[in-house]
Amino acid sequence: MANFVGRVVLITGASSGLGEGTALHFAKHGAKLALTGRDRTRLDDVAKRCSNCGIPADDIRTHYGDLTDAAFRTATIENTVAKFGRLDVLVNNAGLFFPGESMGMSETQYDQTMDLNMKVPFLLSQLAVPHLEKTQGNIVNISSLFGAKVTPMAGIYCVSKAAPDMFTQCLALELAPKKVRVNSVNPGTVQTPLFDREGSVLHGKDDEIQKLLEAQANATPLGRLGTPQDIAEAIGYLASDAASYVTGQILLVDGGRHCTLK
Ligand SMILES: NC(=O)c1ccc[n+]([C@@H]2O[C@H](COP(=O)([O-])OP(=O)(O)OC[C@H]3O[C@@H](n4cnc5c(N)ncnc54)[C@H](OP(=O)(O)O)[C@@H]3O)[C@@H](O)[C@H]2O)c1
Incomplete structure (x- = not known):
């Protein structure tokens, strides 16, 4: 079992x-946590549940704000290092998805998707x-199966996840010469809640979301959707x-779904 005692992990979109599942996972393994959300x-509530996993409340720093705001990004990193004295892991998790055909996307939706x-x-x-250079730390980006595979009703999202993979x-x-890993x-x-965010064509359409999720589960070789814990x-x-010894890796965690797609 991985041990993160003494390590400082920053998770965006926690x-x-x-992001919530990831925060709880690192808490169970003893990390000090910097968590962001709007x-x-x-x-x-997530911070409280992390603390219930056994880490002291003082080992958790919450940062409230919008990551598209430069001042918030700077404050998040600076305040994390000021509080804990170091940074070991950055998990770039915050993201958004407007389901729909590319040609129906507004410029605002395109910009919001690519920005975040x-x-x-x-x-x-x-x-x-x-800061990661000082600790020989690492970055984990949260991309998507859709960054690697062509998918209907998700064109701009696919583009926004293909770019981070590169x-x-x-x-x-x-960063390899500096011993900072990136995966x-x-x-x-x-x-x-990704599928039911404000502005999405599926927002409020619970039946359609359930149908989509059931179709995805049925199309997955392992026969189920993933869970936050799997990720x-x-x-x-x-x-x-x-x-x-792992860097530059794009790790698909998808129940084998990529094997069924072009
Ligand atoms: N769920 C999936 O099936 C799936 C599949 C593949 C990849 N992913 C990727 O996994 C990541 C997490 O997705 P999720 O399913 O956990 O989505 P989610 O439940 O909608 O959570 C998104 C998180 O990002 C935060 N966020 C959104 N816009 C933000 C902004 N402008 N500034 C700061 N924070 C912002 C949200 O904060 P607030 O809630 O506080 O606003 C929330 O914590 C995303 O990158 C997504 O693309 C998800």
Whole structure:
């Protein structure tokens, strides 16, 4: 079992879904946590549940704000290092998905998707790397199966996840001489609030979301959707010393779904 005692892990988008599951996973393994989210109530609840996993409440620092705001990104990194004295792992998890055909996407939806899914991980990594160099730490980007596979009703999202996969590999090459590793976890479908966010064509259409999720589960060789725990285990592995010889890796965690797609 990976041990993160004494390690500082920053997880973006920890107030929901996969980020929440990842925060709980690292808490169970003794990490000190810096967690970001916009929804204060939900982020506080996640922090409380992390603390119930056995780490002191003082080992958890919450950062409330929008990651597309440069001042918030800078404050998040600076305040994390000021509190804990170091940074070992950056998990670039926050992301969004507007389901729908590319030709129906508005310019605003395009910009929001590309900003959060690609530009934010790039800019946050830029701020984090000087600290990761000191700890020989690592970055885990959360991309998607859809970054590697052509998928209907997700064109712009696919593009926004293909770019980080290339970024992961290029940055891994750049940072290898400094012993900073960079990897990616690319989940298949996991039931989270991602599918029902404001502005999505599926927002409020619970029946359609359930049908979509059932279709995805049926099309998955292992016969089920992923869980936040499945994804957190993979993130935990790549972030750990057990993966000290792994960098530039794009790890599909999708129940074998990629085997069925072009
Ligand atoms: N669920 C899946 O099937 C799936 C599959 C493949 C990849 N992924 C990827 O996994 C990651 C997490 O997805 P999820 O399913 O856990 O989604 P989610 O439940 O919708 O959570 C998204 C998280 O990102 C945060 N966030 C959104 N916009 C933000 C912004 N502008 N600034 C700061 N934080 C922001 C949200 O914060 P608030 O809630 O506080 O606003 C939330 O914590 C994403 O990168 C997604 O693309 C998900």
